[in-house]
Amino acid sequence: MINLPGSEHIIELVYLVATALFVLSLRWLSSPATARRGVLAGEIGMALAVGGTLLHHGIVDYKWIAVALVLGTIIGIPLGKVAMTAVPQRTALSHAFGAACVTMVGTAEFYLRAPNIPKFMMSVLSMEVILGGLTFTGSLMAAGKLQELLPQRPITYKGQNLVNLSVLAVPVALAVMLVLHPAHKGLFPFMVFIPLVFGVLMIVPIGGADMPTVISLLNSYAGLSAMAMGFVLDSKLLIVAGALDGSSGFILSVIMSKAMNRSFTNVLFGAFGQVQATVAGETEAKIVRPATPEEAASILSAANKVLIVPGYGMAVAQAQHKVRELFDSLTKKGVDVKFGIHAVAGRMPGHMNVLLAEADIPYDKLLDMEQANSELPQADVALIIGANDVTNPAARTDTGSPIFGMPILDVDKARTVMVIKRSMAAGFAGIDNPLYYLDKTLMLFGDAKTFVGNIVRELTGGGHG
Ligand code: NAP
Numbered sequence: 134m135i136n137l138p139g140s141e142h143i144i145e146l147v148y149l150v151a152t153a154l155f156v157l158s159l160r161w162l163s164s165p166a167t168a169r170r171g172v173l174a175g176e177i178g179m180a181l182a183v184g185g186t187l188l189h190h191g192i193v194d195y196k197w198i199a200v201a202l203v204l205g206t207i208i209g210i211p212l213g214k215v216a217m218t219a220v221p222q223r224t225a226l227s228h229a230f231g232a233a234c235v236t237m238v239g240t241a242e243f244y245l246r247a248p249n250i251p252k253f254m255m256s257v258l259s260m261e262v263i264l265g266g267l268t269f270t271g272s273l274m275a276a277g278k279l280q281e282l283l284p285q286r287p288i289t290y291k292g293q294n295l296v297n298l299s300v301l302a303v304p305v306a307l308a309v310m311l312v313l314h315p316a317h318k319g320l321f322p323f324m325v326f327i328p329l330v331f332g333v334l335m336i337v338p339i340g341g342a343d344m345p346t347v348i349s350l351l352n353s354y355a356g357l358s359a360m361a362m363g364f365v366l367d368s369k370l371l372i373v374a375g376a377l378d379g380s381s382g383f384i385l386s387v388i389m390s391k392a393m394n395r396s397f398t399n400v401l402f403g404a405f406g407q408v409q410a411t412v413a414g415e416t417e418a419k420i421v422r423p424a425t426p427e428e429a430a431s432i433l434s435a436a437n438k439v440l441i442v443p444g445y446g447m448a449v450a451q452a453q454h455k456v457r458e459l460f461d462s463l464t465k466k467g468v469d470v471k472f473g474i475h476a477v478a479g480r481m482p483g484h485m486n487v488l489l490a491e492a493d494i495p496y497d498k499l500l501d502m503e504q505a506n507s508e509l510p511q512a513d514v515a516l517i518i519g520a521n522d523v524t525n526p527a528a529r530t531d532t533g534s535p536i537f538g539m540p541i542l543d544v545d546k547a548r549t550v551m552v553i554k555r556s557m558a559a560g561f562a563g564i565d566n567p568l569y570y571l572d573k574t575l576m577l578f579g580d581a582k583t584f585v586g587n588i589v590r591e592l593t594g595g596g597h598g
Pocket of ligand 1 (some may be wrong): 196343344345346389392393443444445447448449450476477478479480481482483484518519520521522523524553554555556557559560561562579580581582
């Protein structure tokens with residue numbers, strides 16, 4: 134037990150610095166140029182927050198805390214080393230752990246305090262365990278779907294939303310009863326258990342591919358439940374950190390939904406993943422123009438301006454380092470090469486930025502969608518590497534398309550379009566892409582890493598580049 138004179142002030146000061154670091158961390162994370170600093174600030178803030186909490190004079194014994202720290206470290210180190218493509222499910226697991234912790238702390242606080250719990254305290258405590266419980270099982274389900282341990286397909290049935298909302302209404306009603314009569318301790322276990330069931334039911338109708346958006350929403354719930362815990366434990370640090378987490382998770386979900394032209398309700402209740410079953414079958418009849426790495430290399434080296442649009446396929450193929458070699462060899466030949474990044478290219482927010490940063494592509498060469506769209510009409514070549522939906526002109530023109538209205542990269546405005554993908558298969562939205570049948574489009578069939586590698590070989594001495 135630590136009970137130094139003035140230790141309360143030291144703890145408050147440490148918490149204040151930690152809070153400031155969390156705010157700065159989020160600020161810095163919003164640009165690739167400062168993102169590393171943002172991660173460091175977040176890590177130092179978290180270390181200070183844990184350190185400050187360990188100084189708390191309410192702690193009577195450090196034994197169990199030490200055990201938990203060792204266990205957490207043993208689980209945390211391998212979690213930090215997962216492959217980039219597994220980051221969404223890894224993040225979901227972190228939310229599940231956080232939410233389990235919040236629910237258990239809330240439960241302990243209830244039994245420590247009941248029946249002397251003021252109404253406000255009981256309200257936030259109820260919010261804490263309800264959000265914590267549904268986030269715990271919801272996040273586990275989301276991780277399971279993304280890791281393909283559970284079926285990815287949305288499972289729907291008639292009246293599902295009504296059933297789900299009715300299940301959620303029960304713990305909310307129990308919370309109201311407990312606020313009015315906190316002595317009814319017998320109700321509390323139900324208020325914890327039913328949200329656990331709701332968390333499972335909530336994820337069942339959502340397709341695996343929509344999980345990243347749902348995970349960022351669960352992130353928001355985990356933050357809000359932590360904020361409620363801050364009120365229960367009278368911790369300003371938790372209130373601020375929880376609010377930051379809750380609001381940033383919510384804003385991210387909104388950005389992702391907007392970039393996919395989907396509403397929240399559509400993501401949560403629309404069972405969007407089902408569309409994938411409708412991959413167009415009539416595409417074979419239409420004519421496409423395949424080209425070889427030699428042809429691609431000679432067109433690229435004759436260009437003045439090339440805009441590369443990476444997508445999910447670049448991530449799957451881990452082609453980013455080959456793309457960097459392509460960037461280098463074209464730049465050496467005096468070609469102006471830039472990258473157009475769509476907000477939902479790939480399968481998680483910032484997916485392309487992270488991969489291109491890993492390959493040391495200069496940040497100033499990365500254009501967001503608006504910037505890229507203003508440059509595309511002047512581009513000689515738009516080179517699409519494993520992207521599909523984010524380039525689909527049907528989003529602009531075909532009112533019947535499931536992605537109609539989704540903002541896209543206008544690659545069809547470039548003089549020549551080249552598309553690297555393995556086949557005519559559809560992308561995430563499960564729909565055909567009319568871009569592939571344009572006269573100006575050349576299809577470069579093959580794995581992204583291999584094909585880009587072959588182009589680079591042509592450019593750097595192999596063929597007639
Ligand atoms: P996409 O539409 O899913 O298309 C990816 C393309 O990559 C596929 O058509 C596939 O064609 C090709 N591909 C796969 N493996 C490849 C390989 N090894 N080499 C070369 N090509 C390969 O991807 P996108 O254009 O990046 O669009 C992202 C989609 O995901 C959007 O619909 C978006 O709404 C959705 N989404 C994104 C997020 C996010 O946060 N980023 C979250 C949820 C949903 P082949 O099979 O023929 O090779």
